[in-house]
Amino acid sequence: MSEFHSAEQLRPNTSSLTHVPIGDLNIPRRQLRRHAKSQIRKIARSLDTFGFVSPILIDQHNNVIAGVARIQAAKELGLITALVLRVEHLSDEEIRLYRIADNRLAEEAEWNLPDLQQEFGDLIALELDITITGFETPQIDMVLVPPGTETDPADDIQALSPDREPVTRAGDTWVIGLHRLHCGDARDALAYTALLSEDQVKAVFTDLLTMCPLPATWVALAATSIVNS
Known part of the structure; x- marks a missing residue:
């Protein structure tokens, strides 16, 4: 005997999609998930690109069942209304159970x-x-390029002999036509003085740091001045 109901026994939700003013939606008092600002920004970017593809689930009293993060993202975008699906076939207790299930069941999946x-x-x-x-x-x-993936043999560089006399030492600056190449520590202000003299830097091309904690002032500056190509 199956542990599931037959198709004929499933309770249909006959409600249709509609738009509701965001200000009329009631956010649950108990937040089952914490949403980082970075996640809300990503969701906002997704909404801005694709629109409301996945509706907010609400009950008959406009209480939000699922979609709190999408509502926050919609507010970030200045949206007035949100696409919603009203759930009318579940009891209050079943809605509470569904809220947990909606958040938990997706965690069982893995990326292929x-x-x-x-x-x-x-x-x-x-x-x-x-x-x-x-x-x-x-x-x-x-x-x-997953970790452990074989690299192109052309990328393998033979290590120099430790006994070999180095050509470049810390503090050296090479003049290459209109360009300059300095051998130094990027954390040392004197290295920039040696390289630039009184010139000012107008642009920096670099890979962004990953998995490294940064001061809050750096993060704030990066949010307004870094272009990711």
Whole structure:
């Protein structure tokens, strides 16, 4: 005997999709999930790109069942209304159970990395910005080139003999046409003085730091002045 109900026994939700003013939606007093600001920004970017594809679930009194983060993201975008689906076939107790299930069951899934890798590759070939998916650039790199992946033999550089006399030493500055190359510590202010003299830096091209804690002032500056290509 099956542990599930038959299709005929399932209670249908006959409600249709509609739009409701965001100000009329009631956020649950108990928040089952904590949403970081970075996640809300990603959801807002997704909403801005795709629109409301997944509706907010609400009960007959406009109490939110699922979709709190999407509501916060919609507010960030200045949206007035949200796409909702009203759930009318569940009791208050069943709604409380569903709220937990909705958050928990998705955690059981795992990424199918080979297929995800192919999908990323296809989308990149189409010159699409795949960071809109919520994956950050270092995470995308980890999918495309997993740790332990064999490297191109052409990338292998033979180590220099430790007895070999170095040509360049710390503090040296090479003049290469209109360019300069300084050998120094990027954390040392004197290195920049040696390289730039009285000139001012107008742009920096670099890989962003990952998995490193940064001072709050750096994070705030990065949010307004760094362009990720």
